[in-house]
Amino acid sequence: MLLRKLVAGNWKMHGLSSDIDEIQAIAAAASDYPEVDVALCIPAILIERAVRAVPGLAIGGQDVHHSDKGAHTGCTSARMLVDAGATLTIVGHSERRDAQRESDAAVKAKAEAALGAGLNVILCIGESIEVRDSGTAIETVMTQLGGSLPQSLCEEGELALAYEPIWAIGTGKTPTSDEIEEMHAAIRGKLLDRFGSDGGQVRILYGGSVKPSNAAEIFSIPEVNGALVGGASLKAADFMPVIAAAAGS
């Protein structure tokens, strides 16, 4: 099935109010490619300002707490993101699974809380280099997926998966096209098993060192329905060619 490509930027812990100009430049670039869905997941504190500055661009968070509200110092609920104008959020990024010790069950709860609040979700999965080298990447990611997926889906497009091999994040290394194809096919199979034909509507993004020079090749791989982009999403000059490559694929 041909799904619209989704190209999402993950700004991680980058971005100050002085970077709103860059977000405006990215929104302007994105509007040249209406055939691609473009989103930027930015620090929560910048969301409201970004939404005011670029009302046409999908702005998202990078994490949510699983609770609606309560005594959770420093955390952000899905309703708070919605209140700030966000339309999506990342959950389960490997940097949080590692540093914040987020389990599959915790990621599942976050995904369900976000979907329940009306946010679209980009749910991240991916293996370490040790797992890749041991030859068990597919089994490991399938187990992660099984434990992290929300119980059910309601609307088309509300859930996207991001396959991000940890060893490819910020390293300039990427899996081979065959390795990406094999993993994305396995993820699609699991989604179809789990959600029936609705699993065919879930976009599967690739993430990890996506940049202007490799984007076209990555987007040409079967079952790659977009990308989650870190470093190359920080500047419009780098992000624009990635969006253009998605449009051309």
Ligand code: 13P
């Ligand atoms: P890089 O594109 O900088 O490798 O980061 C990928 C990533 O972690 C996106 O979530």
